Amino acid sequence: MAYFCSQVLSTSFFTPKPQIPVLLSPGVACIKSSQPYRFLHLKAMQDNKVSMPTPGDESKVRVPHVLTVAGSDSGAGAGIQADLKACAARGVYCSTVITAVTAQNTLGVQGVNIVPEDFVAEQLRSVLSDMSPNVVKTGMLPSTGIVKTLCQSLKEFPVQALVVDPVMVSTSGHTLAGPSILDSFREELLPMADIVTPNLKEASALLGGVPLETIADMRSAAKAIHDIGPRNVLVKGGDLPVSLDAVDVFYDGEDFYEFRSSRIMTPNTHGTGCTLASTVAAELAKGSQMLSAVKVAKRYVEAALSYSKNIAIGGGLQGPMDHLLKLKSNVLRRPFDPCDLFLYAVTDSRMNKKWGRSIVDAVKAAIEGGASIIQLREKEVETSDFLEAAKACLKICRVHGVPLLINDRIDVALASDADGVHIGQSDMPAHVARALLGPDKIIGVSCKTPEQAQQAWIDGADYIGSGGVYPTNTKENNKTIGLDGLKTVCLSSKLPVVAIGGIGISNAQAVMGLGVPNLEGVAVVSALFDRECVLTETRKLLEVLKESTKIAN
Numbered sequence: 001m002a003y004f005c006s007q008v009l010s011t012s013f014f015t016p017k018p019q020i021p022v023l024l025s026p027g028v029a030c031i032k033s034s035q036p037y038r039f040l041h042l043k044a045m046q047d048n049k050v051s052m053p054t055p056g057d058e059s060k061v062r063v064p065h066v067l068t069v070a071g072s073d074s075g076a077g078a079g080i081q082a083d084l085k086a087c088a089a090r091g092v093y094c095s096t097v098i099t100a101v102t103a104q105n106t107l108g109v110q111g112v113n114i115v116p117e118d119f120v121a122e123q124l125r126s127v128l129s130d131m132s133p134n135v136v137k138t139g140m141l142p143s144t145g146i147v148k149t150l151c152q153s154l155k156e157f158p159v160q161a162l163v164v165d166p167v168m169v170s171t172s173g174h175t176l177a178g179p180s181i182l183d184s185f186r187e188e189l190l191p192m193a194d195i196v197t198p199n200l201k202e203a204s205a206l207l208g209g210v211p212l213e214t215i216a217d218m219r220s221a222a223k224a225i226h227d228i229g230p231r232n233v234l235v236k237g238g239d240l241p242v243s244l245d246a247v248d249v250f251y252d253g254e255d256f257y258e259f260r261s262s263r264i265m266t267p268n269t270h271g272t273g274c275t276l277a278s279t280v281a282a283e284l285a286k287g288s289q290m291l292s293a294v295k296v297a298k299r300y301v302e303a304a305l306s307y308s309k310n311i312a313i314g315g316g317l318q319g320p321m322d323h324l325l326k327l328k329s330n331v332l333r334r335p336f337d338p339c340d341l342f343l344y345a346v347t348d349s350r351m352n353k354k355w356g357r358s359i360v361d362a363v364k365a366a367i368e369g370g371a372s373i374i375q376l377r378e379k380e381v382e383t384s385d386f387l388e389a390a391k392a393c394l395k396i397c398r399v400h401g402v403p404l405l406i407n408d409r410i411d412v413a414l415a416s417d418a419d420g421v422h423i424g425q426s427d428m429p430a431h432v433a434r435a436l437l438g439p440d441k442i443i444g445v446s447c448k449t450p451e452q453a454q455q456a457w458i459d460g461a462d463y464i465g466s467g468g469v470y471p472t473n474t475k476e477n478n479k480t481i482g483l484d485g486l487k488t489v490c491l492s493s494k495l496p497v498v499a500i501g502g503i504g505i506s507n508a509q510a511v512m513g514l515g516v517p518n519l520e521g522v523a524v525v526s527a528l529f530d531r532e533c534v535l536t537e538t539r540k541l542l543e544v545l546k547e548s549t550k551i552a553n
């Protein structure tokens, strides 16, 4: 590997107009250049100071790493906090050097406290001397001294790429870095940058105040900024007047590229600039070339903006976005409660077809009748129909606060964002399902024996389905374990249990009357769905179950 790298390096020293990162191995990009800073960088790479796989150290995995040098935003929509979240969302490690601490919220910036220059230098040294970030991304650099300190540190500890977001004014209009830093930007920082990502105001400021009102102006600005020294320029046109599309202009010194996307109507745009730049940095750290890094970053920001367009955080005009695309779905999903197992309705497409109803109608009726959890057990439908049904049922379940699980099909559960899965002993092992679904989704496992119950607990299941308690026609060749077998499983299980198999209004009380504390309810298929009126049957079963809890107490 080292030999291959030095081959690339030795030719790159003589490349006349080098700009594009050369992929050496995943996460290791080498930028060809003949400039002094580049020389130091390449030299450091040769000396193995910059992240390289260590021969004989295969058990350790080097992760792509971005160091962000920026200001803290107490509201966490922008600055260091946005950078951390964007890198985490993109699967890249992010270390931080804080240049200023701001008091901010969705109303604006209430205060700024600049970190002393020598302490910025100390943070830089701590990270750069030990942790070998692949890429440095800069945000708020509030003083000339801090800009100079950073440039000095980068000469001492070269990195693979430098992404400069020339933050000057907050989205609320507060000055975060005054005009005094412009000279140091132009003279020192930009010539070291692999990409600079100004918005219209920042591009104008870098060019001495020229008005920028059209895409043609943006192209001229990109070219003029490129002349200052950065290898690539992205002029962001989000503030361009009278344009429905958001247009950004990218210039690599030879070609122009326009990135167009339809404007997402949302107030939650605070921190988009920081997020875009740190995502570019993250993609470069993974080994992407510059143009694809910018493309992916644009796509990610658009997706996050679109996902976050209706989230409500703070009372001001500009809210933060949700970098991890999780907040909305977590609000709608409540944690698993074992009481949900009380009346567990398991669908069956054959039965619903027989009675001329759709899966969605069957689920609606079961919920209206009082089902506390739904499982889609659709053994005969096409995958695409299963997915559509799951999405439609999920909408209904969410409105009623009823969890929706998918039988067997982890792929369908993931694609529909259902609340979880129910799996059997011959399905995907529960620990694999847990790894695929993450910590929050509900996983139920079928168990007939104490050993299986113990394994389900070890594997990270949330509940056990135990049966068939009574003989059933719904599942072929299914061994009946009886009430005794059910009791044995319950007593050996650390997890809540739901009984299944041949259960209906005639025997539900006998099952619940077993009197074991972790037996939470009954799961039924034919007693609800192989009947003319699902609503009536569900109501009747609910009454029987309620009655059995009264008797038990």
Ligand SMILES: Cc1ncc(COP(=O)(O)OP(=O)(O)O)c(N)n1
Pocket (backbone or CB within 6 Å): 344, 346, 375, 377, 407, 408, 422, 423, 424, 425, 427, 444, 445, 446, 464, 465, 466, 475, 498, 500, 523
């Ligand atoms: C709640 C509940 N318990 C058990 C089962 C049976 O699952 P499995 O053993 O995977 O068999 P199939 O349902 O896939 O035929 C269940 N579905 N639900």
Ligand SMILES: Cc1ncsc1CCOP(=O)(O)O
Pocket (backbone or CB within 6 Å): 467, 468, 469, 471, 472, 473, 474, 475, 478, 500, 501, 502, 503, 523, 524, 525, 526, 527
């Ligand atoms: C899926 C399953 N697992 C064990 S028994 C059974 C079938 C339950 O269906 P029914 O409630 O109609 O007996």
Ligand SMILES: [Mg+2]
Pocket (backbone or CB within 6 Å): 407, 408, 422, 423, 424, 427
């Ligand atoms: Mg199964």
